[in-house]
Amino acid sequence: MESSIEELERTAVRIRRAIIEMTHAAKSGHPGGSLSAVEILAALYFRIMRIDPARPDWEDRDRFVLSKGHACPVLYATLALRGFFPEEELLGFRRIDRMLQGHPDMKGTPGVEMSTGSLGQGLSAACGMAMAAKLDRKDHRVFALVGDGEAQEGMIWEASMAAAHYRLDNLTVFLDHNGLQIDGANREVMTVEPLADKWRAFGWEVLEIDGHSFARIIRAAEQAKSIKGRPTMIIAKTTKGKGVSFMENEADWHGKAPADREKDAALEELEVVCCGC
Amino acid sequence: MGVNTATRDAYGKTLVELGRENRDIVVLDADLSKSTKTVMFAREFPDRFFNMGIAEQNLMGTAAGLAAGGKIPFASTFAMFATGRAFEPIRNSIAYPRLNVKIAATHAGLTVGEDGASHQCLEDIAVMRVIPGMTVMCPADGVETEAVVRAAAGYDGPVYIRLGRAKVPDLYDKTKYQFEWGKGVTLRDGSDVTIIATGIMVAMALEAADDLKKSGINARVIDIHTIKPIDRDLIKKAAVGTGAVVTAEEHSIIGGLGSAVAEVLGELAPVPVIRVGVKDTFGESGTADELLIKYGLTPCCIMQAVETAVRNKKP
Numbered sequence: 212m213e214s215s216i217e218e219l220e221r222t223a224v225r226i227r228r229a230i231i232e233m234t235h236a237a238k239s240g241h242p243g244g245s246l247s248a249v250e251i252l253a254a255l256y257f258r259i260m261r262i263d264p265a266r267p268d269w270e271d272r273d274r275f276v277l278s279k280g281h282a283c284p285v286l287y288a289t290l291a292l293r294g295f296f297p298e299e300e301l302l303g304f305r306r307i308d309r310m311l312q313g314h315p316d317m318k319g320t321p322g323v324e325m326s327t328g329s330l331g332q333g334l335s336a337a338c339g340m341a342m343a344a345k346l347d348r349k350d351h352r353v354f355a356l357v358g359d360g361e362a363q364e365g366m367i368w369e370a371s372m373a374a375a376h377y378r379l380d381n382l383t384v385f386l387d388h389n390g391l392q393i394d395g396a397n398r399e400v401m402t403v404e405p406l407a408d409k410w411r412a413f414g415w416e417v418l419e420i421d422g423h424s425f426a427r428i429i430r431a432a433e434q435a436k437s438i439k440g441r442p443t444m445i446i447a448k449t450t451k452g453k454g455v456s457f458m459e460n461e462a463d464w465h466g467k468a469p470a471d472r473e474k475d476a477a478l479e480e481l482e483v484v485c486c487g488c
Numbered sequence: 489m490g491v492n493t494a495t496r497d498a499y500g501k502t503l504v505e506l507g508r509e510n511r512d513i514v515v516l517d518a519d520l521s522k523s524t525k526t527v528m529f530a531r532e533f534p535d536r537f538f539n540m541g542i543a544e545q546n547l548m549g550t551a552a553g554l555a556a557g558g559k560i561p562f563a564s565t566f567a568m569f570a571t572g573r574a575f576e577p578i579r580n581s582i583a584y585p586r587l588n589v590k591i592a593a594t595h596a597g598l599t600v601g602e603d604g605a606s607h608q609c610l611e612d613i614a615v616m617r618v619i620p621g622m623t624v625m626c627p628a629d630g631v632e633t634e635a636v637v638r639a640a641a642g643y644d645g646p647v648y649i650r651l652g653r654a655k656v657p658d659l660y661d662k663t664k665y666q667f668e669w670g671k672g673v674t675l676r677d678g679s680d681v682t683i684i685a686t687g688i689m690v691a692m693a694l695e696a697a698d699d700l701k702k703s704g705i706n707a708r709v710i711d712i713h714t715i716k717p718i719d720r721d722l723i724k725k726a727a728v729g730t731g732a733v734v735t736a737e738e739h740s741i742i743g744g745l746g747s748a749v750a751e752v753l754g755e756l757a758p759v760p761v762i763r764v765g766v767k768d769t770f771g772e773s774g775t776a777d778e779l780l781i782k783y784g785l786t787p788c789c790i791m792q793a794v795e796t797a798v799r800n801k802k803p
Binding site: 342343344347 | 514535536538540541543545546548549550551552553554555556557558559561576577580581584585586
């Protein structure tokens with residue numbers, strides 16, 4: 212799909228609105244780290260990735276693994292808007308007997324490539340998928356999104372070592388670097404910096420971008436595609452809670468749902484901008 | 489009997505055969521390939537072998553991703569690190585999405601020997617058994633190992649296969665052995681008591697049964713190669729038919745085969761059940777034989793348990 216930047220901007224607003232509505236309806240969930248990743252997901256699903264919503268099991272599709280599985284509202288909203296399942300499903304988020312689990316379930320949700328939620332594990336699975344693609348000499352690519360707090364998990368570094376060792380140049384990982392985690396700022400909870408140096412030292416190509424700029428995201432993904440012999444880490448500087456003024460840069464909005472009034476206020480800020488047509 | 493094979497050796501050989509038959513078979517190890525015997529596969533199929541280094545969590549997570557990509561991964565390391573260190577990736581990345589990963593763990597139990605308690609995994613059956621949808625297998629000899637590994641490769645879903653370091657007597661004739669998924673094997677018929685054993689304890693159960701015959705006790709002997717799903721019918725019939733049961737496993741008596749059998753019988757056919765196994769303790773360094781004697785895993789211990797079980801039978 213070749214959405215223009217303008218179209219992507221509008222899609223991003225729709226995704227943000229859905230995140231607010233889903234978490235409000237569910238009375239739980241993780242809006243902060245979902246809002247920070249909206250541009251990355253929108254760019255992947257509406258521009259970068261080779262996918263077909265009508266054929267979620269298509270063998271040659273690109274894969275996306277949401278390693279920071281708690282941010283699934285952004286994934287679900289994106290998949291629904293892209294046509295993987297009806298948008299009505301979104302309001303069943305986190306409800307009993309419904310499809311959209313509190314953390315991604317690959318068996319129950321079309322388009323979800325890996326069950327994640329326990330931090331640190333999705334990157335390993337993405338590596339395995341990239342290895343499978345190489346074994347089969349397939350040209351599809353594997354993408355993953357890792358959180359900066361998630362980088363505190365040892366398993367992330369096990370996987371990062373292996374991805375470089377096996378030269379997984381078909382693997383592109385985004386780091387949603389919003390600087391915050393449940394208990395506060397990364398630097399207060401457990402220092403993760405210097406992240407770029409760490410991944411470079413592990414043998415990765417590292418790009419650092421503004422994670423809310425579609426132009427930069429698209430350019431970085433293109434660049435990653437051209438890099439041979441090693442995986443690429445795109446460190447995307449983002450704002451937790453992006454797009455909703457009172458949620459921005461507030462760790463408290465990591466895992467708290469908006470109440471009625473907060474939802475209304477958020478949606479007011481997230482009016483879909485008319486294209487002028 | 490007479491010929492001795494370590495189940496890990498049979499595993500290594502079978503993997504190579506499977507590798508020749510099916511291009512989708514891939515093997516991962518965590519720097520123990522010479523010990524787990526996956527090195528045999530690695531030599532013949534270097535492109536389909538992935539050494540993940542000393543990183544068991546990533547070993548399991550990567551295997552999950554390979555399975556999601558259509559491969560049939562066998563992930564091997566020692567039982568301690570596979571099921572201990574990597575428990576959660578096994579639970580959340582393999583079993584929860586029901587991915588087609590085979591976890592073949594070697595060096596289970598006390599017979600690891602000299603490496604001592606840190607490496608003697610006595611809890612793996614318990615922690616694998618409790619995971620929803622996980623099949624748990626523990627073959628008794630080389631022939632059964634081949635059958636189990638082949639069956640696991642042909643089954644779509646997560647499987648844990650428990651293998652040992654030490655050589656064990658060959659119990660089965662390869663030309664005659666018929667493996668049935670989820671079905672125990674009755675090796676001796678008997679009417680006074682049933683010994684239900686798994687892994688290396690099956691050979692000892694047979695030895696105990698032979699000796700018991702001399703004192704007039706006819707023991708039925710059942711080999712349970714698949715601990716989950718367990719053969720409820722066979723176990724129930726054995727309890728009803730013999731009135732007393734002894735279980736034998738190279739594992740903690742908590743959570744393993746003995747627990748699984750007691751769970752079945754508590755619900756279906758309550759009879760005295762005596763569990764032979766490691767009694768809520770860690771092991772230590774020593775030779776395999778010394779350890780088996782010290783921790784009560786011998787034919788003699790099974791006989792004593794049988795005598796207690798028979799004594800406790802309801803009139």
